[in-house]
Amino acid sequence: xxxxxxxxxxxxxxxxxxxxxxxxxxxxxxxxxxxxxxxxxxxxxxxxxxxxxxxxxxxxxxxxxxxxxxxxxxxxxxxxxxxxxxxxxxxxxxxxxxxxxxxxxxxxxxxxxxxxxxxxxxxxxxxxxxxxxxxxxxxxxxxxxxxxxxxxxxxxxxxxxxxxxxxxxxxxxxxxxxxxxxxxxxxx
Amino acid sequence: xxxxxxxxxxxxxxxxxxxxxxxxxxxxxxxxxxxxxxxxxxxxxxxxxxxxxxxxxxxxxxxxxxxxxxxxxxxxxxxxxxxxxxxxxxxxxxxxxxxxxxxxxxxxxxxxxxxxxxxxxxxxxxxxxxxxxxxxxxxxxxxxxxxxxxxxxxxxxxxxxxxxxxxxxxxxxxxxxxxxxxxxxxxxxxxxxxxxxxxxxxxxxxxxxxxxxxxxxxxxxxxxxxxxxxxxxxxxxxxxxxxxxxxxxxxxxxxxxxxxxxxxxxxxxxxxxxx
Numbered sequence: 001x002x003x004x005x006x007x008x009x010x011x012x013x014x015x016x017x018x019x020x021x022x023x024x025x026x027x028x029x030x031x032x033x034x035x036x037x038x039x040x041x042x043x044x045x046x047x048x049x050x051x052x053x054x055x056x057x058x059x060x061x062x063x064x065x066x067x068x069x070x071x072x073x074x075x076x077x078x079x080x081x082x083x084x085x086x087x088x089x090x091x092x093x094x095x096x097x098x099x100x101x102x103x104x105x106x107x108x109x110x111x112x113x114x115x116x117x118x119x120x121x122x123x124x125x126x127x128x129x130x131x132x133x134x135x136x137x138x139x140x141x142x143x144x145x146x147x148x149x150x151x152x153x154x155x156x157x158x159x160x161x162x163x164x165x166x167x168x169x170x171x172x173x174x175x176x177x178x179x180x181x182x183x184x185x186x187x188x
Numbered sequence: 189x190x191x192x193x194x195x196x197x198x199x200x201x202x203x204x205x206x207x208x209x210x211x212x213x214x215x216x217x218x219x220x221x222x223x224x225x226x227x228x229x230x231x232x233x234x235x236x237x238x239x240x241x242x243x244x245x246x247x248x249x250x251x252x253x254x255x256x257x258x259x260x261x262x263x264x265x266x267x268x269x270x271x272x273x274x275x276x277x278x279x280x281x282x283x284x285x286x287x288x289x290x291x292x293x294x295x296x297x298x299x300x301x302x303x304x305x306x307x308x309x310x311x312x313x314x315x316x317x318x319x320x321x322x323x324x325x326x327x328x329x330x331x332x333x334x335x336x337x338x339x340x341x342x343x344x345x346x347x348x349x350x351x352x353x354x355x356x357x358x359x360x361x362x363x364x365x366x367x368x369x370x371x372x373x374x375x376x377x378x379x380x381x382x383x384x385x386x387x388x389x390x391x392x393x394x395x396x397x398x399x400x401x402x403x404x405x406x407x408x409x410x411x412x413x414x415x416x417x418x419x420x421x422x423x424x425x426x427x428x429x430x431x432x433x434x435x436x437x438x439x440x441x442x443x444x445x446x447x448x449x450x451x452x453x454x455x456x457x458x459x460x461x462x463x
Contacts, residue, residue, distance in 0.1 A: 064407045064436055065414075077436055083220040086196070092436050093221045094404045096263045111220040114193075 002088040003070035004031045004119040006182060007112045009105030009135070011038040011127025013155025015047070017175055018125070019054060022073060024179040027056040031121075031185075032068035034082060034090070034112065036103045038127070041079035048075055064092040076103035083111040099131040109135025118143035121185070123178060124170075125149045127159025133166035146170035147178055198238035199223055205242050210252060212326065213389040214259055216413035222259065229258035253329055260327045261408060264301040265343065266360075267350030268403070269435050273309055274355045275455035280430050281313045284398060290319040293397045293424065295388060296405035297323040300334030305351075306401060307377040308363055312356060316380070322395065324386035335383050337373035344371050388417045393424040400425060404434040411441075418444045425460040432457045 010017055014037045022033075037047060045061050052059040055073060062074040062082050067089050074090060076082035081103050083091040091111075098104035105124070109132060112120045122139035124132045126149060140146040148170045151157035164170060173181060199222065203215045214222060230241050233251070245251045267273050284290055292310075294303045303323045310316040325331050339347070344360070351360045364371040386394070388405070400421050406414050421431050422444050431439075431448065433456045439445045448458040 063438075065411060065441070080436055083218075083224075085218065085220050091218050091220055092407050093218075093261070094263055094407070094434075095221065095224070095261050107224070110224070114220065114223070 002032075002068055004121075005068060005084070005088075005112055005116050006031050006033045006121045006123065007084075007108055007139070008033065008035045008123040008125065009037075009109065009127075009132040009159075010035070010125035011129060011131065011156065011159055013126035014038070015050070016155065017149060018051070020175040021179040021182065022051060023054045023056065024183055025055070025057055026183070027058075028071055029057050030070045032070055033057070033073045034062065034068070034076075034084065034108060035073065036076045036082055036105045036108045038101050038103075038129075038131070039078050041102065045075065045078055051075070062090045062092065064090065066090045076108065078103075081107045083107060084115040085111070086115045088115060099129060101129070101131050105132030106135035110138045113138040113142040113144060116144065121145040121147060121182070123147045123149075123182075124160055124163040125175075126154035126156045128156040129159055130162035132159060133162040136163045136170060137167045140167050140169050147181060148172050149178065150174050195223075195238060198242070199226060202226065202238055202242040202245075205246055209246055210249075211390070212256065212259075213387065216389065216410045217259075218408055218410055221261075221408060225258045225261075229255055232258070256327045257329060260298070260325070260330060261404075262298045262327075262330055264298055264404070265350065266301045266305045266339075266347035267354045267356075268301070269455075270350045270353035270355075272354075272403070272432060272435065272455045272457070273305060274353070275452040275457055276306075276309060276432065277313060277355050279452045280399065280457060281315065283428075283430075284315055287398060288318065290315060290398045291322065291395055292319055293322045293324070293395070293400045293402075295324055295386075295400060295402040295421075297325050297334050297383075298327075298330045299339075300337055301339075301347075302401060302403060303334060303381065304337055304363075304373055304377055305354075307381070308351070308356070308358075308360070309354070311377070312358055316377075319380060321378070321381040322384060322397075323381055324384050326385065326387045326389075328385065331383050331385065335378070337375070337378060339371050339373075341366055341369050341371050388420065389413060393420060395424070396426045397424050397429055398426055399430045399432070401432045403432065404437070406433060406437045415442060415444070418442045422447045422460060427460060427462045429460045430457060431460065
């Protein structure tokens with residue numbers, strides 16, 4: 001039995017939002033965290049280096065067929081979709097962009113909902129498009145937890161607004177509250 | 189882990205049916221991606237369930253080509269990951285020059301973007317005239333598209349930029365003519381190419397290759413099938429022959445890893461050991 005999963009999607013303004021939340025989590029955080037940030041396809045993945053320096057958790061680029069481990073943050077590589085398999089390994093794909101994005105948040109969230117059911121928490125942060133809305137709905141529909149950055153506090157409100165509209169049961173939280181929520185989940 | 193859902197059961201049954209009825213074997217494809225594509229196909233055909241899709245394709249063979257288009261991923265671009273092609277130029281081509289004739293296999297060639305990239309690179313490097321290319325795929329429609337070598341003109345800007353970054357020392361526009369919004373690639377590029385229906389899942393080695401290029405195909409296979417295919421590549425390579433795979437693929441965890449050396453690590457180019 002592997003650990004539970006936190007899946008996070010962020011777009012424009014996402015690096016700043018993630019910088020607010022991820023460093024709050026302990027090195028021995030008992031869940032795996034998989035993250036899609038919309039980045040230009042032809043850029044080297046700067047996210048891993050950036051967040052390795054800021055975070056206590058282990059940070060790496062997601063690899064195909066890699067088993068999810070607790071205490072680890074996985075970033076989708078540029079120009080690949082990141083998927084979760086039902087045996088709790090990660091998968092990459094070069095399928096066509098979804099919502100004009102590759103990686104797409106919907107692809108991560110929908111496959112994470114299938115693989116983890118109630119054991120996944122989906123988080124939608126700032127962004128200027130609507131990627132992740134239907135994925136978050138899929139997570140909530142399978143009994144998972146849905147969190148959304150309060151659009152009023154987001155650098156770009158469109159993505160959290162679209163998610164809130166698609167997923168009525170989601171909790172709308174500030175970044176501080178999201179960090180506290182994710183950290184608190186670990187307490188008995 | 190959650191138990192098998194009805195939908196997962198339906199997917200398994202559909203894949204079994206496709207294999208038993210049509211001998212297309214997707215049973216060991218990475219499941220999360222296959223599921224997404226089957227659901228896309230189900231929506232496209234306006235059906236209520238994967239079971240309905242299974243029934244439809246079993247009773248109506250004419251649906252098969254369309255379903256294959258969903259099941260096989262066909263998104264690529266010419267000179268995708270330019271550094272791979274740059275590495276081929278700098279680290280593989282000098283070795284290829286030492287052979288009197290060459291065989292190159294583009295496995296899972298899809299619409300031919302990788303094939304034409306290699307053919308252009310081989311022409312630039314003075315290798316094309318002594319090379320036979322084998323371009324294989326399981327999808328007849330994709331093979332036909334590869335054979336035609338026609339791409340929407342709006343993709344050419346990206347292809348051109350990639351080609352330049354790959355160290356190309358000619359202009360991509362030397363190799364195609366523009367025609368009603370399409371780029372039609374020069375047929376002399378494929379004059380020495382054999383296009384063939386070949387399944388990495390069920391078919392055997394068919395020639396001794398000096399280079400196999402198979403990029404972003406292995407990621408669609410489960411571990412067991414990856415093992416088979418990497419073994420097949422080892423069997424299909426001449427001693428000291430080269431294997432290029434996708435930038436997020438690796439031989440690292442394969443039981444066949446010790447049959448290869450890493451030739452250009454960052455660009456995932458391997459070399460078959462000489463024994």
